[in-house]
Amino acid sequence: MLDKLEMFIALAREAHFGRAAESLRITQPTLSTGIKQLEDQLGVLLVFRASRFGGLTPEGQTALVWARKIVGDARQLREEMRFKREGLSGQLRLAVIPTALTWVARLASEFGEKHPNVRFTILSRTSIEILAMLDNLEIDAGISYLDNEPMGRVSTVQLYEEHYMLVCPLTSPFARRDSVGWDEVGGARLSLLAPDMQNRRIINRNFAAVDTAPETWIESNSTIVLAAMVERGDCLTVLPEDMAEFLAQRNSLALVPLHGPEPAHSVGLVAPYREPHTPVLDALMRTARKMSTRN
Known part of the structure; x- marks a missing residue:
């Protein structure tokens, strides 16, 4: 079922069968079949269909919350097991407001000195996009404003105040x-x-x-x-x-x-609220706290 939940999350994110399939690098018929199989397993209609994607049904909206949680937990389990096998390693995906790109370079550099087996993907995005990407499990964390957009249920570490x-x-x-x-x-x-x-x-x-x-x-x-x-x-x-x-x-x-x-406005690291965090994300947040105390 996990792969079907991944398909469902992608479809909800892209709101388009073709784009969702492309983002997963699968064919559109494979995606459509996967969504239909998920609906059959759950016994409810998740997606309104006509000639194109028509949005999520009320049951689909509820299922999306659970899908994000289940997929997030499964990814965290894999990260925990990799940590047991290999130590701190893997890929950290960050989205950052454009004005904080110098700060993320510092954070990645300082983190990399202690944890050389962790690689980074860093994207420049708006604060609203960062929150959406966190919800959709597209990134592990972001650097954004902490006192402007409604943040929702997240963990934060203030890095600096913007002047x-x-x-x-x-x-x-x-x-x-x-x-x-x-x-x-x-x-x-x-x-x-x-x-x-x-x-x-x-x-x-x-x-x-x-x-x-x-x-x-x-x-x-x-x-x-x-x-x-x-x-x-x-x-x-x-x-x-x-x-x-x-x-x-x-x-x-x-x-x-x-x-x-x-x-002045506070800018900091934003991550999904989850206890405990993955070992890699927990180490990143500790590094951010150290940088914040020196600022």
Whole structure:
């Protein structure tokens, strides 16, 4: 039944038989047969079908909760047994908000020094996508905001608080300032992260708090694009301090602290709530706690 539950989770995630089959690297008829066999075993209809996927039935919604738990428990069992055989090894799948990519590099590096047999897959995603990927068992953990999106039932480790910097060319009038107010930046030509990013929503609130709307000329889901536009002299941008410092090392950019009424926001490691965690995830969380105490 476990393989059928994996198919069911994939179908619920993709909401499309073809895409779900492709994500599992099986044929669509194999997926359809597997879902039908699961329905026969459970004695209920799980999926509304017409000419295409029509959503989950009420019974399907309930079954999805159990499917995620059963598959998650089975994966944890395999991880525990591998730990008994081989020690700490395997693959950690992380999804990270774009502004925390420098932090995940530090976390992976520090973790890898002690546990060289663990490999990482690191994806850049929005905070909403990270929570969905955790629910769908697509990732083992994420790095995201801890005090904005509704988090649900998760384990968290705070890593740092996000403070914002104005990133500008060295020739900008702001470049020699000790700090800049959000209201002063509102009228400037800006390149900012895309509106679906939590960071952008925070930045918009900061501007709104001083009755200013940002003049956004470039939107992107890549901080590298934002920094490149600033380096060309076309725009200014606003980034968290750590990411701003990383990008400024490689470009001729000035960094100026922003001050205003909005508080800093916490960013940290987010993992499914499960006791105990897998040995690999437990070790990752311990490493995150050590890094947090040094910050």
